[in-house]
Amino acid sequence: MSAASIRVPRQERSRATQARLLEATVECLVEHGWAGTTTTLVAARAGVSRGAQLHHYPTKAALVTAAVGHLAERRAAELRAEAAALPIGPQRLDRVIDLLEVAFTGPLFVAALELWVAARTDPELRRALIPLEARVGREMHRLTVALLDVDERRQGVRETVQATLDLLRGLGVANLLTDDSVRRAALLNTWKRRLATLLTP
Numbered sequence: 001m002s003a004a005s006i007r008v009p010r011q012e013r014s015r016a017t018q019a020r021l022l023e024a025t026v027e028c029l030v031e032h033g034w035a036g037t038t039t040t041l042v043a044a045r046a047g048v049s050r051g052a053q054l055h056h057y058p059t060k061a062a063l064v065t066a067a068v069g070h071l072a073e074r075r076a077a078e079l080r081a082e083a084a085a086l087p088i089g090p091q092r093l094d095r096v097i098d099l100l101e102v103a104f105t106g107p108l109f110v111a112a113l114e115l116w117v118a119a120r121t122d123p124e125l126r127r128a129l130i131p132l133e134a135r136v137g138r139e140m141h142r143l144t145v146a147l148l149d150v151d152e153r154r155q156g157v158r159e160t161v162q163a164t165l166d167l168l169r170g171l172g173v174a175n176l177l178t179d180d181s182v183r184r185a186a187l188l189n190t191w192k193r194r195l196a197t198l199l200t201p
Helices: 003-036 039-046 050-056 060-083 090-103 107-119 123-148 157-174 181-199
Strands: none
Touching: 003 039, 003 050, 003 060, 003 107, 039 050, 039 060, 060 090, 060 107, 060 123, 090 123, 090 157, 090 181, 107 123, 107 157, 123 157, 157 181
């Protein structure tokens, strides 16, 4: 058996191990929070050895930031795939906001919130998280522009898109402790009508 044929399965196993660790990390962050998420707990949940976990992610900060980055990329890919089914015309804007609302109330957002709060007082986590959040934020902005099919070169469009993302983020935070879906739906319906005016050439 050639070295190449041995290497490929090993690489595949390594990628599979990393994926299990990243998925387990987000699940632990959602269920147990930052304080309750330990690398030992993540390894056990992922079904991998502690040594394998340390090999791929030697610190808790490295593990959790990699997990959030991984799932942010996966969610962005899902949104792009869902974009193919978006209607053309006035209904498109409503559907895009609905898709983004899910992104800002789902498990990935909850996990990210845990890290944002923890990073305020954890210098190592903060150093790891700031560049990741900047990258994720830029990607979400670009993706929203593409989903809305608007021209960012037009005056006010960039600010309007960012205001929409900031609104959705704030509503996601408000939903963290209690079910805020009724109030959120009413606010987003109002914002959708305002957006249609702001984004129409």
